Amino acid sequence: MQQPSSLAFRDNAKAALDDEGLQRALAMAKGGFQNKRQMAATNLPEFDSLRDAAKALKDHTLAHLDLYLERFEQEATRQGAVVHWARDDAEARAIILNICREAGAKAVTKSKSMVSEEIGLNEALETANIQPIETDLGEHIIQLAGEKPSHIIAPAFHVTKDKVSDLFAEHHQRERVDEPEALLGEARSYLREKYFQADVGITGANFLIAESGSIVLVTNEGNAELTQGLPKVHIALTGIEKVIPTLDDAFLMLRILARSATGQEFSTYTTLLTGPKRAHDQDGPEAFHIVLLDNGRSAMLGTHFQDMLRCIRCGACMNHCPVYLATGGHAYGWVYPGPMGAVLTPNFIGIDQAHHLPNASTFCGRCEEVCPMRIPMPKMMRHWREDQFRKRLTPPTARYGLAIWAFFAKRPRLYHLTARAVMATLGFLGRAQGRFRWLPLAGGWTKSRDMPAPTGTTFQAAWQKQRERQ
Numbered sequence: 001m002q003q004p005s006s007l008a009f010r011d012n013a014k015a016a017l018d019d020e021g022l023q024r025a026l027a028m029a030k031g032g033f034q035n036k037r038q039m040a041a042t043n044l045p046e047f048d049s050l051r052d053a054a055k056a057l058k059d060h061t062l063a064h065l066d067l068y069l070e071r072f073e074q075e076a077t078r079q080g081a082v083v084h085w086a087r088d089d090a091e092a093r094a095i096i097l098n099i100c101r102e103a104g105a106k107a108v109t110k111s112k113s114m115v116s117e118e119i120g121l122n123e124a125l126e127t128a129n130i131q132p133i134e135t136d137l138g139e140h141i142i143q144l145a146g147e148k149p150s151h152i153i154a155p156a157f158h159v160t161k162d163k164v165s166d167l168f169a170e171h172h173q174r175e176r177v178d179e180p181e182a183l184l185g186e187a188r189s190y191l192r193e194k195y196f197q198a199d200v201g202i203t204g205a206n207f208l209i210a211e212s213g214s215i216v217l218v219t220n221e222g223n224a225e226l227t228q229g230l231p232k233v234h235i236a237l238t239g240i241e242k243v244i245p246t247l248d249d250a251f252l253m254l255r256i257l258a259r260s261a262t263g264q265e266f267s268t269y270t271t272l273l274t275g276p277k278r279a280h281d282q283d284g285p286e287a288f289h290i291v292l293l294d295n296g297r298s299a300m301l302g303t304h305f306q307d308m309l310r311c312i313r314c315g316a317c318m319n320h321c322p323v324y325l326a327t328g329g330h331a332y333g334w335v336y337p338g339p340m341g342a343v344l345t346p347n348f349i350g351i352d353q354a355h356h357l358p359n360a361s362t363f364c365g366r367c368e369e370v371c372p373m374r375i376p377m378p379k380m381m382r383h384w385r386e387d388q389f390r391k392r393l394t395p396p397t398a399r400y401g402l403a404i405w406a407f408f409a410k411r412p413r414l415y416h417l418t419a420r421a422v423m424a425t426l427g428f429l430g431r432a433q434g435r436f437r438w439l440p441l442a443g444g445w446t447k448s449r450d451m452p453a454p455t456g457t458t459f460q461a462a463w464q465k466q467r468e469r470q
């Protein structure tokens with residue numbers, strides 16, 4: 001498993017805020033994702049009803065997950081694939097290494113798979129003297145940089161074009177080029193050779209179709225198709241929650257996936273794979289292995305976090321999250337960043353290892369608003385915050401602060417009286433400047449911005465006055 005550094009979120013976030021290159025890259029990427037999704041949603045009048053249907057479909061599937069997974073296994077096996085079940089990351093790594101060793105693999109090509117990041121597959125392959133070669137352009141860039149993905153669909157989201165030129169010049173050992181088309185062409189020709197050297201191709205799977213035992217792969221570069229089709233052995237590694245009942249259901253999901261992710265109506269390549277190469281097929285792998293990973297997913301069923309298993313990994317929540325867009329993905333310290341990561345990561349590595357993440361939210365609700373699967377992430381982050389509080393993982397100052405707040409909140413008269421007194425005092429003290437540069441108990445807030453002076457009255461009083469006027 002990838003070693004988490006989520007406990008360092010605060011320091012990571014601070015470093016990210018001070019990183020000018022990262023801030024430039026985030027600012028450039030931000031508007032693009034948001035505007036494209038908005039346009040795609042506006043151009044499809046039934047977009048919201050498709051989201052409702054997709055949510056209902058996934059809820060139904062999760063309620064019968066065992067049934068659909070067994071059906072998938074039966075059908076995939078009938079089609080000639082070999083289905084492997086991995087309870088955790090160690091089992092998944094062992095299964096994949098075993099298949100690679102049996103195939104005598106020296107090099108494997110890989111298309112983008114966050115699950116392979118989750119199980120730390122590249123490190124395991126390298127330790128076994130098998131060279132992993134990332135074929136997705138973004139993954140290729142960060143593999144050269146020795147980094148991890150910072151976004152689930154755009155892994156090199158944080159890397160500027162100049163840095164890509166430097167990396168290519170250094171690692172491809174070719175003349176430095178700067179133009180995006182030239183960089184693309186260079187990556188294409190460099191990677192093309194690698195496909196022919198690979199003994200095994202490893203992909204993820206966007207969906208598993210129970211009725212036919214097929215997997216669905218979605219890319220914009222066509223690299224997953226070359227990864228699965230050219231080597232003799234194909235391994236598809238995916239989470240158990242990816243199963244859906246029928247092919248029709250896959251089309252429902254595909255209609256909202258690309259629109260939510262990149263604003264496209266459909267991704268450039270959508271590939272349906274059923275079993276390995278048959279006698280009459282001209283190409284395709286001779287062996288097709290499907291590794292179904294649990295790694296904490298089944299434990300989420302029936303809990304506050306079950307809804308998170310509806311996630312189709314589109315990335316929309318992070319593209320609209322003010323925290324993610326300020327810090328980038330690496331600050332989160334593990335595989336899944338942004339709001340979906342703030343919910344998933346504590347499920348996978350434990351809240352004691354990731355307790356800052358559910359607090360990395362302004363609770364503005366944008367993540368839930370844009371999520372195609374209508375996943376209530378703020379509600380789930382609140383559950384994690386409660387859990388932290390119970391386990392005493394929150395700092396003592398926050399716990400005492402909450403205890404004091406709870407004391408007043410349970411006594412509404414006292415609460416209103418005290419709030420009125422505090423607001424009147426702050427209003428009086430801040431009247432001359434109109435703002436505070438420092439406030440006791442709010443040092444974190446005032447360290448990087450001023451606090452506007454209140455008007456001297458409480459929100460409830462102002463609200464009551466307005467209602468009376470109306």
Ligand code: SF4
Nearest residue numbers: 311312314315317371
């Ligand atoms: S939580 Fe929703 S918005 Fe975020 S990646 Fe998953 S499906 Fe997309």
